[in-house]
Amino acid sequence: MGARRTVYIAGAGIAGLTLALALAKFGLHVVVLERNASISEFGAGLQISANARKVLDSLGLSEAIAARSFAPEGIDIFPDGREKPLQTLTLGKAINARFGAPYAVMHRADLVDALHAAAKRFANIDIVFSVADFALERSGNGLTVSAQEPDGKIRKAKPFAFVGADGVRSATRTRYLGGPAARYTGKVAWRALVAPEALSDVLDLERTSLLLNPRFHLVVYPLPHRNAANLALFTQEKENDLSVLDQRSPRLKSSKDRRLTRILDSVGEGWTPWVLSSVETPLWHDGPIGLIGDAAHAMLPFQAQGAAMGIEDAAVLAPLLAASPTAEHAFSRFASLRQDRVKRVQQVSARNGRIFHMGFPFSVARNAIIRAEGPQGHFRRLDWLYGYDAIQSGES
Template sequence: MAQDLPVLIAGAGIGGLSTAIALGRAGINATVLERSTFAEESGAGIQLGPNATRILRSLGVLDVLLPQTFRPEAVWLFDGLSGRRLATVPLGDHAEQRYGAPYLTLHRADLHAGLRTAAEAASAVSLSSGFDVSGIEARDGITIANLDGTTIEGSSLIGADGLWSTVRKWVAPEAALSYAGATAFRTLLPRKGLPAPFSAPVIGLWLSPKAHLVHYPVHAGGALNVVAVTAGGRKAQGWNQTADPSSLLSGFTRWCKESKSLLERAEGWRAWSLFSLPALPRWSRGAVTLVGDAAIPCCPISPKARRRHRGRRHAREIFRRRPQRPRHAFRTYENARRPRATRLKNTARRLGRIYHLRGPARLARNTALGLRSETATLRQFDWLYGVD
């Protein structure tokens, strides 16, 4: 019978592996289908808010990851044009005491490796590489076709296959991605020898019209992850494109000397074009549902990983209560999850507008940031970081 088959998960990224581990810990068999290998050597850094690290702890993964993480003491906000420091948001001990879990930064490859190790150790989880979903058939259960013609059956399907999701095309075929008119560039720098303020144990966020810059330590503090987002660029699929440094630097010609010097230190950049997706009419169709960027992608204005793992707990708890009725479980999951995910996406969009203000509005923003207390700035994210 269909309920005796495993839950199929398309995609072995952070979302897919987290989902599989969560289901496995609830005693639900899960099979993860990945189109390539399971190695994740490339990628940018990730900021994990307390809501994410709390869930990683519940999944038994956090202690494995800690040696590769960094715990920043604060977020420092700068005006990119003048170089003036505008505000400080306390993290470190302050955030951990406030939310009961740490705020951490790490490299995506390190996070992925820890999740993969946990998934491989879970008796209820199996991993299958070389499976590129080409078709979905829903009858009594779900049958998934591989591009090579082979098929696999499951009780249900969870699409964790990212921004360019194949499963989403089956759930909501009318949905279409649109180019957001911006490009994100990323690089890693050795942290040793960097000048202030880039050597500080903090997250740096630099704001200006049409561009912003983020940097923070990864690889246990040995490297600095740098992400620069600028308006324009070429529209292309994929998030590991070779980048032309001159196209990046052209977006920072008016920036202060300190910030430009950091960008000029990098020997190589990777880039990805930013796309947006209108709100889907539904995340689920029968015994098929979506999680993460397949359901509601966020541009890298607000770190995605802060929201990811919360959805995995929803899926696990709801599925455990209704293991033989996946379509009802998925509907309940969506109803519970959608309002919060939508709020985060809207917050990221609003912050993006604030980051890129110009003229008098930029000066008013800078003044307002300087007038707010450090704890008040952090307190506005209690709804995000404080959820358990």
């Protein structure tokens, strides 16, 4: 028997920790390099669709996620200030029955905490926090990783592979693979958490709500584990005028929409703005260095699949790194299995953004289609997305 394979991962976020768990279950030694001093996850709410949940359940996280998440009964769609939903898309038991796993919402930090807790139970996972920087040096087919640890010492290793799960501003992508910088999409996400009581008489908090408007769209769903409702408001902002980010509230003109006014009043200046950037690059790997998650394919969140794609990536890549003769072979196979699917999800997400912000008269046609598709029309439209089996794909 040869020495156990070691894989280094940059980033202890959702994609990085999921990959660490998946690799550890195959018996590999995993070292995760994290620049923060502890587990930290920006943002607030997170939607976990069936395609991602099946991966997480396979890693033993079913109970932890069930305890900290909520499964909405449906999605209420309110275009242009309508008092009653134009349509309520079915979720709940129906989506579980069709795709083999529930559709749930939870706080991003709760998912990262669950992943971290699971990782700590593996002796073959080592998470190093407060890593100031790392360096990669290629020599033939070999790789040397150097990382500065919190005490100032330099850790050096010659791993089988190095995986950049270091997010949208990935140093792995830009510094070591020569990939592009992230691109501003023209949109800003405004996130907030409010007490459920503040919205109980304007929205049904057993469901997710989607408010559509030509100038913005707003997603609201409950996070009972946090005793909060999550709000994600998306506005369009010109790149040369991002002074709005210095404020604590978005620039929205006064509205006759009673529901929207109540929601905005409940937050006040409690919004946190986040610039939305995307990453599009055909180069996901070179030799023993590869990318997963946002580092490879950050996308607009308008199909709520950014984290899910990183989770899928981990499930596909782990068995390849465990079984392939070289890391380059594993990464090459991984890219061939994932790139077309991820590109399709990116395109759907971008198209949804355009659909959500349609103005008159195009919004009339949009609304007619939403009404005609019925409560389960999204099942047929998204079978390819939610019905995907990442575990089987990686093992094929």
